[in-house]
Amino acid sequence: MSLNFGKGCHLHLIDGSAFIFRAYHALPPLTRKSDGLPIGAVAGFCNMLQKYIEEDNGPDAPTHAAVIFDKGSHTFRNDMYDLYKANRDAMPEDLRPQMPLTRRATEAFNIACEELEGYEADDIIATLAVQAREAGGRVTIISSDKDLMQLVGGGIEMLDAMKNRRIDVEGVEEKFGVGPDRVVDVQALAGDSVDNVPGAPGIGIKTAALLINEYGDLESLLDRAEEIKQPKRRQTLIEHRAQIELSKKLVQLDCNTPLEFTLDDLEVRDPEPDVLLPFLTEMEFRTLSKRVADRFGREAPEIQSGPATPNATDAPSTPEQPDFADAHYECVRDMAALETWIGQIRKRGYVAVDTETTGLNEMRVDLVGISLCVEAGHACYIPLIHREGASDDLFAEDKLADGQLPIADVLAALKPVLEDPAILKIGQNMKYDAKIFARNGIDIAPIDDTMLISYALHAGLHGHGMDTLSERYLDHTPIPIKPLLGSGKSARTFDLVPIDEAVPYAAEDADITLRLWQTLKPRLHAAKVTRVYERLERPLVPVLAEMEMHGVKVDRDTLSRMSNAFAQKMAGLEAEIHALAGRSFNVGSPKQLGEILFDEMSLEGGKKGKTGAYATGADVLEDLAAMGHELPARVLDWRGLSKLKSTYTDALQEHINPETGRVHTSYLIAGANTGRLASSDPNLQNIPVRSEDGRRIREAFIADEGKTLISLDYSQIELRILAHIANIDALKQAFRDGQDIHAMTASEMFDVPLDEMTPEIRRQAKAINFGVIYGISGFGLARNLRIPRSEAQGFIDRYFERFPGIKQYMSDTTEFAKEHGFVRTLFGRTIHTPEIAAKGPRAGFAKRAAINAPIQGTAADIIRRAMIRMPDAINDLPCKMLLQVHDELIFEVDHSAADQLIDVARTVMQNAADPVVKLDVPLIVDAGRGANWAEAH
DNA sequence: GACATCACG
DNA sequence: GACGTACGTGATGTCC
Numbered sequence: 001m002s003l004n005f006g007k008g009c010h011l012h013l014i015d016g017s018a019f020i021f022r023a024y025h026a027l028p029p030l031t032r033k034s035d036g037l038p039i040g041a042v043a044g045f046c047n048m049l050q051k052y053i054e055e056d057n058g059p060d061a062p063t064h065a066a067v068i069f070d071k072g073s074h075t076f077r078n079d080m081y082d083l084y085k086a087n088r089d090a091m092p093e094d095l096r097p098q099m100p101l102t103r104r105a106t107e108a109f110n111i112a113c114e115e116l117e118g119y120e121a122d123d124i125i126a127t128l129a130v131q132a133r134e135a136g137g138r139v140t141i142i143s144s145d146k147d148l149m150q151l152v153g154g155g156i157e158m159l160d161a162m163k164n165r166r167i168d169v170e171g172v173e174e175k176f177g178v179g180p181d182r183v184v185d186v187q188a189l190a191g192d193s194v195d196n197v198p199g200a201p202g203i204g205i206k207t208a209a210l211l212i213n214e215y216g217d218l219e220s221l222l223d224r225a226e227e228i229k230q231p232k233r234r235q236t237l238i239e240h241r242a243q244i245e246l247s248k249k250l251v252q253l254d255c256n257t258p259l260e261f262t263l264d265d266l267e268v269r270d271p272e273p274d275v276l277l278p279f280l281t282e283m284e285f286r287t288l289s290k291r292v293a294d295r296f297g298r299e300a301p302e303i304q305s306g307p308a309t310p311n312a313t314d315a316p317s318t319p320e321q322p323d324f325a326d327a328h329y330e331c332v333r334d335m336a337a338l339e340t341w342i343g344q345i346r347k348r349g350y351v352a353v354d355t356e357t358t359g360l361n362e363m364r365v366d367l368v369g370i371s372l373c374v375e376a377g378h379a380c381y382i383p384l385i386h387r388e389g390a391s392d393d394l395f396a397e398d399k400l401a402d403g404q405l406p407i408a409d410v411l412a413a414l415k416p417v418l419e420d421p422a423i424l425k426i427g428q429n430m431k432y433d434a435k436i437f438a439r440n441g442i443d444i445a446p447i448d449d450t451m452l453i454s455y456a457l458h459a460g461l462h463g464h465g466m467d468t469l470s471e472r473y474l475d476h477t478p479i480p481i482k483p484l485l486g487s488g489k490s491a492r493t494f495d496l497v498p499i500d501e502a503v504p505y506a507a508e509d510a511d512i513t514l515r516l517w518q519t520l521k522p523r524l525h526a527a528k529v530t531r532v533y534e535r536l537e538r539p540l541v542p543v544l545a546e547m548e549m550h551g552v553k554v555d556r557d558t559l560s561r562m563s564n565a566f567a568q569k570m571a572g573l574e575a576e577i578h579a580l581a582g583r584s585f586n587v588g589s590p591k592q593l594g595e596i597l598f599d600e601m602s603l604e605g606g607k608k609g610k611t612g613a614y615a616t617g618a619d620v621l622e623d624l625a626a627m628g629h630e631l632p633a634r635v636l637d638w639r640g641l642s643k644l645k646s647t648y649t650d651a652l653q654e655h656i657n658p659e660t661g662r663v664h665t666s667y668l669i670a671g672a673n674t675g676r677l678a679s680s681d682p683n684l685q686n687i688p689v690r691s692e693d694g695r696r697i698r699e700a701f702i703a704d705e706g707k708t709l710i711s712l713d714y715s716q717i718e719l720r721i722l723a724h725i726a727n728i729d730a731l732k733q734a735f736r737d738g739q740d741i742h743a744m745t746a747s748e749m750f751d752v753p754l755d756e757m758t759p760e761i762r763r764q765a766k767a768i769n770f771g772v773i774y775g776i777s778g779f780g781l782a783r784n785l786r787i788p789r790s791e792a793q794g795f796i797d798r799y800f801e802r803f804p805g806i807k808q809y810m811s812d813t814t815e816f817a818k819e820h821g822f823v824r825t826l827f828g829r830t831i832h833t834p835e836i837a838a839k840g841p842r843a844g845f846a847k848r849a850a851i852n853a854p855i856q857g858t859a860a861d862i863i864r865r866a867m868i869r870m871p872d873a874i875n876d877l878p879c880k881m882l883l884q885v886h887d888e889l890i891f892e893v894d895h896s897a898a899d900q901l902i903d904v905a906r907t908v909m910q911n912a913a914d915p916v917v918k919l920d921v922p923l924i925v926d927a928g929r930g931a932n933w934a935e936a937h
Numbered sequence: 938g939a940c941a942t943c944a945c946g
Numbered sequence: 947g948a949c950g951t952a953c954g955t956g957a958t959g960t961c962c
Contacts, residue, residue, distance in 0.1 A: 589960055590941055609941085617942065643943060647957055672954060676946085683956045686945035694944075718946090718953095771952060780952030841950050852953040856946090860954095886946045886954090 005064060005263035007136035012062040013125045015143030016069040016113075019048055020102050022162070024095050028525040032284050037349045038094035038424075039283060042101045046280065046288055048161075049109045052142075053271070054295075062140070064266040066112035066128070068121040069103065075120050077250050083907060084250060086196050086873050089865075092534040093446040097349075097422045101283075108279035110271045112261075119257050122147050126253035129156050131263055140166075147195075147251060149175065150183040177209025185218035188248035194915045197250050200240050202232070218248060277301055321515050322377035324476050329507035330380040331499065333403045338413055341372055341380055345417055348374045350424035352514035353444075355433045356381075356506050358493040361681070362435040363549065363657055363664045368495045369502065370410070371510035376518065379507040382410055383499045389492070401499055411440055418444045426450065428466045428513045431669065434545045447541060450516040455670035456533040457523055460822065460832030460853075464670045470512050473519050478512055479505045532829050536861055537669065539868045543881075544667045544677075546871070551662030552684070552882045552890070558700040559649045566645040573638040580631040587638055590616045596631075603629060619783075644688065648697050655682045667884070674853050675829050675860035676886060685885045689937065701933035703892050708929050710879075710898060711936040712905055713888035715924040716741060717859045718773050724920045725826065725854060726809035730802075735921040742766040748802045749795070768799055772806055773855055775848025810851050817850040825857035826917045827865075862923070863887060866912035873908045877901050890933065902927045 005011070023044025030040035049067075077084045091099075106113040116124055122145065129139045129151050137155065141148055144160040149172045152158060158167040165171075172180045176187075189208035191199020203211075211228075215221035222241055228234035237244070273296040280289040281301045290300040332338050345351040352373040357365040366385065373379035384407040387398040417423055418437065427433050430449040437444045454464040462468055470478050484497045484505060494502065524530045578584045581600070585592045594614025598606030603624055606614050618636065625633035655663045663682065671678035679685040687701070688694025703709045719741055723731035734744045743757045746765030752758075764785060771781050782792035800807040814836070817823050822832045831853040835846035863884065870881055870889070879893035879901050889909070893901045909925045930936040 586960080588958095591960075611940070613941085615941085639942080643958080646959075647944070651957075668955095671956095674954060676954065678955055680956060683945085686943090686956065688944060690945080774953040775951095777951055779950075784952070840948095844949085844951055845953095848952065849954085856954060859946095888946085 005132065005135050005137055005266075009063045009132070009135070009137035009263075010060065011128065011132045011137055011139045011263065011266065012065040013128055013139065013141045013143075014052070014065070014067040014111075015121055015125065015141070015145060015148075016067045016102065016106070017121055018143050018145060019067070020045055020095075020099070023048060024092070024098075029094060029521070029530060034284060035348045035350075036424075038098060039101075041095055041098045042105060042283060043285055043288070045102050046105050046109075046283070046285060049105065049111065050288060050292065052161075053109065062268055064132075064137075064263060065268050066114050066266045067106045068124045068128075069113070069115040070121045071115040071117050071119070075118055076254075077120070080249055081246055082876065083196050083873070083904070086869065086908065088194075088196075088869075089535055090539055090868065090872075093424075093448075093538060094534070096446065097424075104279065105283075108271070108276045110269045110275070112266045114259075114261065116257060116259070119254065123254040123257045124259065126151055126255045127257045127259060128263065128266075130255045132156075135263065137263075146175065147187075147253065150180055150187075150251075150253060152180040176205060178212050182212050182217060184248055184252050185212045185221075187251040188218055188244050191247055192251070193911070195250070196911070197247050198240075198243050199247050200236050200244050202236055207233070218244070273298060321474075321518065324377075324474075324508075324511075327377040327379070327508070327511055329504055329511070331503045332380050332382040333405065335405065335409065335413070337380075338382065338405065338410065341374075342413060342417055344374050345372070345423060346420075349422065350374070350426060350448075351417070352379075352426040352510045352517065353418070353433060354427060354506065354509040354513060355436045356494045356502065357436060358495050362432055362666065363439075363551075363660075365436070366495070367407070367436050367440055368493075369506055370414070371506045373507070373510035373514040376515045377511065379511040379514075381503045381506040381510075383502060384410060385495055386497070386499050386502065387495050389496050398496075403499070411442060415442050418442050421446060424448055426513060426517045428469075428509070428516070431541050431545050431548075431667075434541060435549060438545065438549060445542070447538070448517060448521065449538065449541060450513055450520060451670050452537040452541075453517070453520045453524065453533060456529040456537055456830070457520060457527050458832065459670075459675070459830065460673045461834060466509065466512060466516075469516050469520075474512065474515050476512070479508055481505065527830065528828060529830055532827065535868075536675070536827065536829065536864050540669060540864055543867050543871060544669065547881055547883070548664050548666055550880050550882060551657065551660055551664040552892070553661065553702050553704050554652060554656055554663045555700045555702050556653055556656055559653050559697075562697065562700075563645055563649040563653075566641045566649060570638055570641050570645070573634055573641070577631060577634050577638065580634065587635060588642060590614075593635060597624070601631070603632075640691070640693065644694055644697065648688065648694075649700075652682060652697075652700070665883070672860075673831055673849075674857040675825065675831075675864070676856065677860075677884060679884075684883055687933070695934055698934035698937065699932045703931055706894060707892050708895050708898050708931065709882075709933055709936040710891040710893055710901055710905070711888055711928045711933070712891070712902070712909060712925050713885075714859070714863070714909065715926050717862065717887050717923065718855050719769055720919070720921045720923065721826070721855050721858045722773060722806075722809075725858070726803075726805045727920075728803055728805045732920050738924075742769060745769055745799075749798050764795070768795055771796075772799070773852060775810070775851035777844075777848070813851050813854065814847050817846075823850050823853050825854050825861050826913075827858065827861040829857050829861055831857055859887060862912045863889070863909070866909045869908050869912070870905065873904050874901060877904070888937075890936070898929055902929070 020041055024041035027040040027044045029038060030043055031037060032039045103113055114124060125141055125148060129141060132139045133155050139156040141158045142161050143158060144162060148158060152172050153169050160167060169180060172183060176183050178186055186205060186208040189200050189203050190205045191197045211221055215224060222237060225234060225237040276292060277289060280292060281303060284303050286303045293300040354371040355367055356369040357367055359365040368385055369381055369383045371379060371381045383404045386401040386404060388401050389398060418425060424446055425444055426448045429451045430447045434444050451464045454469055467478055470476050484501055486492055524533050574587055577587055581596045585596060591613050593616050597603050598614050605623060609615050621632040621636050625636060657664055665679045665684040666681050668678040668680060688697050720735055723735060734741055742765045743754055743762050746752060746757060746761045747754050749765060750761055752761055767781065767785050776796055778789050778793035778796055781796060782789040785792060813823060817833045817836045821834060822830050824830055833846050833850045835842050836850060838846060867884060877897045877900055879891050879897060881889060881891050883890040891901060906925045906927060910923045913919050928936045
């Protein structure tokens with residue numbers, strides 16, 4: 001018996017995505033007890049649906065209802081504007097597998113569930129709402145999305161379920177300053193940072209409403225823009241007309257989406273107990289199952305496996321883990337055994353994975369074996385290419401050890417599992433394993449990483465290597481690898497370790513990883529770092545893996561020529577130095593140099609350090625040179641060349657991969673306490689730039705043929721963050737006005753007008769600005785500026801007088817650190833400061849580190865966000881992101897697309913804080929390009 | 938393996 | 947009143 005939709009009918013349209021995200025963020029990361037499947041969002045979603053159904057609306061009750069979902073991320077709006085919603089964070093990995101389950105939940109509750117490829121949920125809602133209105137019915141849209149407000153009126157209202165508030169025409173006017181019919185006009189002008197709708201720069205909702213009310217509508221406004229009195233506003237509207245018109249198209253909902261159902265199909269139906277209850281049981285929602293069963297007057301279904309109820313608010317506890325002594329480690333030697341393991345993984349939905357390789361260089365080593373673990377104490381090792389050492393016959397080829405599955409068969413069998421979006425792969429330092437798998441044709445995803453979980457939880461407390469974590473959190477010392485591999489002459493690679501020795505070691509690594517995951521993952525929520533882990537750590541893994549694997553092209557000949565030139569110059573200098581010293585000695589030995597300078601030549605200023613050796617650092621030698629001494633001056637020259645040669649021109653050549661002809665660095669994600677990355681093997685974050693000689697090394701970093709290098713760097717990002725965090729109006733205004741911040745500081749401090757600024761005064765102010773970021777001290781500033789300590793202290797006092805907010809920030813931060821033992825960045829990254837309670841000089845260090853960490857860390861968070869969003873943004877361009885140097889990203893791009901890339905990448909970087917943090921200062925990104933890094937920078 | 942030195946942000 | 951000091955990293959060469 002079907003009711004045709006018409007007068008007297010009441011349609012409810014529920015914004016499904018909004019429900020899901022609210023459920024996801026409102027609840028701790030619950031997992032299904034029996035197998036660990038992430039289920040928190042589904043639980044919250046079901047609770048909301050149940051509440052919705054239970055609500056007694058009386059005569060207002062809906063006759064028709066539907067939950068509307070988004071489908072896919074690409075819509076017709078992306079075709080109009082490729083940056084549409086480009087600011088959005090990727091969906092958290094533990095939410096992704098829950099999306100299909102929310103559809104199933106909707107169906108289980110017997111509510112119509114609709115979505116349409118290429119359209120947003122909002123468009124479907126708009127189409128249905130308009131159809132319903134035309135049919136003479138009433139509509140309630142359950143959502144608080146302001147984009148839907150344009151639909152309100154004539155029987156359509158919205159309901160903000162969160163605040164339980166109805167939004168009618170007056171509500172819309174309150175929000176936008178215009179009626180629903182003009183909402184799109186206001187949005188087109190004001191733009192939207194969340195959806196990345198550009199709008200008109202400098203015009204917000206207030207101004208937009210004012211203009212629309214004055215001119216009637218957007219089209220009249222734009223046509224008559226010349227009449228606007230305010231010159232800036234007039235110019236903005238004329239200049240950005242196209243952008244405003246595009247914005248209007250982006251925010252305008254499509255009321256004519258091609259739907260394959262009618263309103264009549266949405267008639268409200270009661271849930272079927274025989275459908276709903278089994279679904280809730282399968283999800284293991286105990287409390288909710290009982291509540292639903294009660295309403296149906298049925299017996300509550302039995303749920304064996306425990307309390308993963310949607311009402312549980314405390315973090316799930318770590319399951320009981322068997323003693324390591326009782327662990328069972330298996331060697332997989334035939335396909336049947338492998339299939340059994342794969343079956344267990346599929347049943348579970350997650351697996352801890354570890355790879356064994358012939359070395360540590362991910363770009364060169366071979367995969368030797370794979371370990372898997374699905375349950376604490378139960379793991380396996382799959383040997384792949386272990387060899388028998390040919391110790392008897394020096395000339396015999398090592399042959400493959402018996403009893404190993406063909407590597408191709410194993411990889412083919414594991415690939416579907418490792419790439420299955422519904423199976424979580426857990427690892428310790430997954431970037432390493434991901435790269436090994438990638439080189440073997442497997443794109444492993446989704447992943448969890450115990451190293452990164454620990455980093456989000458414990459940065460500043462201890463390291464995040466597996467041995468450390470195992471000892472601290474599992475009270476177990478892992479089997480050391482050293483005895484297996486030997487050392488010195490007898491060293492061997494893992495493929496030469498006999499399989500029966502390899503199994504316990506390798507399988508244990510996977511076991512430990514799984515146990516760490518069970519122990520640490522549930523702690524993220526209580527420590528309030530789930531977002532940090534989900535949005536700043538985990539998504540970075542594939543991004544960095546790709547950058548590292550792609551590498552940067554380095555020209556060997558350039559480096560080799562420079563090495564030779566340096567060697568010649570050094571030989572000349574060395575002879576000169578020996579002549580000046582009156583004897584031959586090792587110029588590279590600080591100890592010998594100290595003896596020459598201060599004992600034999602009896603120069604002044606010899607100071608011994610704690611080890612009893614003379615200090616011969618650059619500052620000491622510079623002072624001596626300034627006093628007119630030749631020898632220290634020549635040693636400084638020699639050291640400069642020696643550094644460049646050994647660390648750069650020589651060493652970099654060794655790092656050129658013979659297969660790719662490129663240099664592949666490795667980024668440590670969990671190395672620096674502040675959230676910065678660190679680069680190693682080789683370190684490409686400290687390639688010289690400050691000296692002329694050094695900068696030329698960057699000429700060896702080149703673009704491939706037909707391509708060009710692009711460098712984009714944040715201008716003064718840490719000072720901008722300081723201005724925001726410490727809330728310093730003068731600094732914020734200076735950044736908004738695009739002023740020279742060091743000159744402005746100098747002007748404030750020394751009462752020098754900007755147009756009379758000298759480079760020397762500006763230099764001093766610059767040193768102070770940097771000092772502030774580092775937790776300034778009179779001593780440090782004095783040393784840096786080479787001025788008396790009293791004078792430096794005077795500068796600092798004056799600075800704090802002029803910018804009292806900075807002093808306040810410093811004391812607030814150290815107080816916070818003392819009280820809590822940690823500090824946080826704007827994005828919630830937690831950096832522990834255990835030493836803050838120490839006595840003596842250590843407290844000073846800890847204090848300054850605590851002041852610096854939120855600033856340096858926030859900058860690190862911002863560039864991480866940019867990097868994570870970058871692949872999607874530059875997807876269509878013939879380019880690659882190659883390197884990160886703290887506040888700089890380097891790309892390689894086809895000549896033809898260079899301008900486009902700069903546009904897109906700059907936009908991503910400048911908006912990287914949005915929408916989580918609204919900075920009071922703009923972020924500015926400078927760009928450079930060239931055939932090599934020296935030109936691009 | 939500790940230490941000093943120096944490259945970068 | 948003494949302590950000793952700018953923040954965060956990684957690579958290299960000496961020397962024990």
